[in-house]
Amino acid sequence: MGKHVIVGAGQVGSHLVERLTGMGHDVTVVTRSGSGPEGVERVAADVADRARLAAVAKGADTIYNCVNPRYHRWARDWPPMAASFLGAAEDTGAALVTLGCLYGYGPVDGPMTEDLPLAATGTKGRVRAAMWHDMLAAHRAGRVRTTELRGSDYYGPGSTDQAYVGETRFVKPLLAGRRVLYFSDPSIPHAWTYLPDVAEALAIAGTDERAYGRAWHIPTGPAVSTREVAERLCRIAGAPAPRIQEVPRPVFTALGLANPMLKELRETRYQFDRPYVLDSSAFQSVFGMAPTPMDDALRTIVAASRASASRAA
Structure with missing residues (x-):
């Protein structure tokens, strides 16, 4: 089976570890402190260090970005970390699956779909929008294979x-x-998006080439x-x-x-x-996954x- 590197061991990362190991994959968990679930390789690393992250992800099929900086530090912390993720994916050839959010859309009238413009005016929304624009540009340039999954x-x-x-x-x-x-x-x-469904959707995206090159909404009721x-x-x-x-x-x-x-x-x-x-019908239709x-x-x-x-x- 494949090698998968999960960066972040919080409420999503821990569920994703369980899902990927249950599928038979080798899993490495990366955190700043080297903490994480038992039964998998755990590595301490500064996520903003591209060379270190690339060394950890050498030979990996997929890198999962499941980190979440402190809320009031997004504008400062996300840009160097996002650049490091992209760089490590390019250096290793691993696919990059990023756990996103809905902030980039800003206020919306009606159900949110993936084709809406990322028109947020708030700081956090602009940060997330810029991250996705950079990922998509790198994908279209043939430098990486990447996708972003967004939940509520x-x-x-x-x-x-x-x-x-x-x-x-x-x-x-x-x-x-x-x-x-x-x-x-x-x-x-x-x-409301159920945590085990988040992990299931990330695992699907990280093991199916059809996921790359666009953003998806995680199946949500x-x-x-x-x-x-x-x-x-x-x-x-x-x-x-x-x-x-x-x-x-x-x-x-x-x-x-x-x-x-x-x-x-x-x-x-x-x-x-x-x-x-949230309208998650696209992911549900393509990958056959329904929300719990x-x-x-x-x-x-x-x-x-x-x-x-x-x-x-």
Whole structure:
């Protein structure tokens, strides 16, 4: 089987390791500290060091960019890392599969499709748009084979505290009957992308030549409001009815004065102030992959949360 290099061992990278090793591939995980899941080769490297990354990826079939700089450092950290990924792919001949996001589109009326212009005016959206333009130009010039997969906000087992409906600030409090604070209107429909589906789509893209030369949307189910996600979660778990409290916008703005993460969220607040709908039909049609039904995903999340609580007891 093939050799695959995953850069980043966070909420997506760990799921991707499991998926690729389950397919029989040799997997190397690269992080700054050399940490990562057990059972695979783990390497410490500065992702912005092109020569070091190329040395690690020598002989690899595919490099996966699953890193995520700190939110308030995107404009500073992403350009040298993105250039390093492209350079390492060119130096080694490995394909480059980048985990992207939807920020590059900016505010959109209606479902988002891959043919929309990357018209974002915010800093983070412009950074991501520039990354994709550089990747696509390198692909068209014959220097690399590359693709970018874009999903909406993540949910699922192993989700971090940055996820709006993640384990720490959403699932665990709701299952315990506690109130959840939410930084927008929880009744507005929003697309949620399931973490195991992210890993599955990345694994497909990294092993199928049809993926290269364009961007794709990761299979994602119909948009569902945060309130409905909470109600379905609690119903499946047999937990008390959810209590979600919207944080008023002036309070949200004031909190951002002291918290860099919350300050950066102002730029993408539009995603939660009106319906945010993702069309992933292209990937689903070409590669035959459907998104995991939300209730099935929530059952897995409940089981994982309870198993984690049992281990901690």
